[in-house]
Amino acid sequence: MAVELVKVPSPGESVSEGKISKWLKANGAAVQVDDPLFDLESDKAQQTVAAPVAGILKILVAEGEIVAIGATVAEIDAAGSPSPASSSNPPKVIAGADEGTKDPAAPTTSASHKVAPAAGRILAEKGIDPATVPATGPKGVVTKDDAAAAKAVAMIPKPVAQPPAKSAEIAKPTPTVVTAVANPAARETRQSMSMIRRRIAERLLESQNTTATLTTFNEADMTAIQELRAKYNERFEKKHGVKLGFMSVFVKASIEALKAFPVANARIDGGDIVYQNFYDISVAVSTEKGLTVPVIRHADELGFAEIEKEIGVLAKKAKDGKLTPADMSGGTFTITNGGIFGSMMSTPILNPPQTAILGMHTIQKRAVVVNDEIVIRPMMYLALSYDHRLIDGREAVQFLVRVKECLENPERMLFEV
Numbered sequence: 001m002a003v004e005l006v007k008v009p010s011p012g013e014s015v016s017e018g019k020i021s022k023w024l025k026a027n028g029a030a031v032q033v034d035d036p037l038f039d040l041e042s043d044k045a046q047q048t049v050a051a052p053v054a055g056i057l058k059i060l061v062a063e064g065e066i067v068a069i070g071a072t073v074a075e076i077d078a079a080g081s082p083s084p085a086s087s088s089n090p091p092k093v094i095a096g097a098d099e100g101t102k103d104p105a106a107p108t109t110s111a112s113h114k115v116a117p118a119a120g121r122i123l124a125e126k127g128i129d130p131a132t133v134p135a136t137g138p139k140g141v142v143t144k145d146d147a148a149a150a151k152a153v154a155m156i157p158k159p160v161a162q163p164p165a166k167s168a169e170i171a172k173p174t175p176t177v178v179t180a181v182a183n184p185a186a187r188e189t190r191q192s193m194s195m196i197r198r199r200i201a202e203r204l205l206e207s208q209n210t211t212a213t214l215t216t217f218n219e220a221d222m223t224a225i226q227e228l229r230a231k232y233n234e235r236f237e238k239k240h241g242v243k244l245g246f247m248s249v250f251v252k253a254s255i256e257a258l259k260a261f262p263v264a265n266a267r268i269d270g271g272d273i274v275y276q277n278f279y280d281i282s283v284a285v286s287t288e289k290g291l292t293v294p295v296i297r298h299a300d301e302l303g304f305a306e307i308e309k310e311i312g313v314l315a316k317k318a319k320d321g322k323l324t325p326a327d328m329s330g331g332t333f334t335i336t337n338g339g340i341f342g343s344m345m346s347t348p349i350l351n352p353p354q355t356a357i358l359g360m361h362t363i364q365k366r367a368v369v370v371n372d373e374i375v376i377r378p379m380m381y382l383a384l385s386y387d388h389r390l391i392d393g394r395e396a397v398q399f400l401v402r403v404k405e406c407l408e409n410p411e412r413m414l415f416e417v
Helices: 117-126 144-154 195-210 223-240 246-260 304-319 393-408 411-415
Strands: 004-007 017-023 036-041 046-050 055-059 066-068 072-077 108-110 213-221 266-269 272-275 281-283 285-287 290-292 333-337 356-360 364-370 373-387
Touching: 017 195, 036 072, 117 144, 195 290, 213 393, 223 304, 223 373, 223 393, 246 281, 246 304, 246 333, 246 356, 246 393, 246 411, 285 304, 356 393, 373 393, 393 411
Parallel strands: 281 333, 333 356
Antiparallel strands: 004 072, 017 036, 017 066, 036 046, 055 072, 213 373, 266 272, 285 290, 356 373, 364 373
C-alpha cells in the first residue's frame, strides 16, 4: 500500500496557516485510524488532527512550526514497522534528520552524532565543537535548542585570573576577582507567539486604526440584582440546572438598550449603515492562550436560564480549545467582564465590525446618596466604548443610562419598558 500523506486541514474560512502546537504521537510510532496525531493551532481555534489510515508515522515538520493549510507534515506507511525509539512523548523532530535521510548541510561528528543545519550554524558562530553538545533530538541529533543552550553556556563569563603576586606581597591575601554577570538565559526567555495571540494583536491594532473609538462611563447600583439572586437562585438552579449569574442579566439589559438605540447594533459597510435586526451577543471569555469572544445566537429569543446554559457551554469549549470559527463569528454587540479579575474601570476596545462594546467591572461597596441620605450600596462602574463615526455621544450616554436603569430596576426587562 502506498504511503499516506498527512496534510494540514483547513480550520475555517480565511485561515491560511496554522501552528503545530504539539505532536501527540512519536516519530516512528504505530498509529491506528482516527488516532490523534497532533494539535493544530490557528488564529481562530485549536483542533486535533487524526490519522487518516493505520501504519507507521514519520514526522516531517517539527513541533512549534508554522505551516500552510494543505501542507504535508507527516507520512503514514502501512507496511512499516514501529521504531524502537518511539515513545508516547514525541521529541522535537528536525526535518531531514530521520533514519535513511541524509542532509548534506548537516555536519556529522560521528555515526551517531548528527547536527541539524540550524544548530550547525549557531555552533559555528561561537566555535563550539558539536561533539561536546548534548543531543536531545531523535537518534542523537543536535537540535537548534541544544545549540542555543550550548551558546548560552559559552557566553557565561569565566573568572578573571589575577597576575602572580610580587615576592614582597606573598604574605598578603589576594582576593579572586570575578566579573558578576547574570546568565543571559536566566534574564530573558524567548517564546514564539501563539497563533491566537498573534490574531488578537492584529485585531486590536486593526480596531485602533480603523475606528474612531470613544468611551463613556456610568455606574449602577447592583442592590436589586443581588437581592433577586439571593432570593431566587436556589429555586432557579434546582429548576434549570444552572446558577443565575450576572452575565445573563447584562445580556438582557444590553438587548433592551440595543432595541432602544438600534445604531449600537449596526455596522458600517463602505458608505452604508447596516442595521442588524437580530441580536447575536458576543461574550468575552479569557483562556490561558488569550481572549476569545464566542457568540450567543438570537439572545433576544432566549430566557435567562437558556443564556446561562449557553454561556457555560461556550466557556467550556473556550477553555478546552474547542471553539470553532463559527462559534466566534457574526456577533453584533460585545460584553466583556474585567470585574472577575478585580478591574475597577477600563476602556474596552471595539470588536470590528461591531460599533459598541459594554465593559462590566468589579462590584464594590461604596457610600452613595439615595433620597438625600448617605447609604452603603454595591456599585459597579459601567463603560461603553463606541465608534464615533456612527454613534454620537448623546446616543452612547443614553444607551448606558438604559442599561443602568434595567440593572437597577430588573422588572423593566420583564415588561420591556
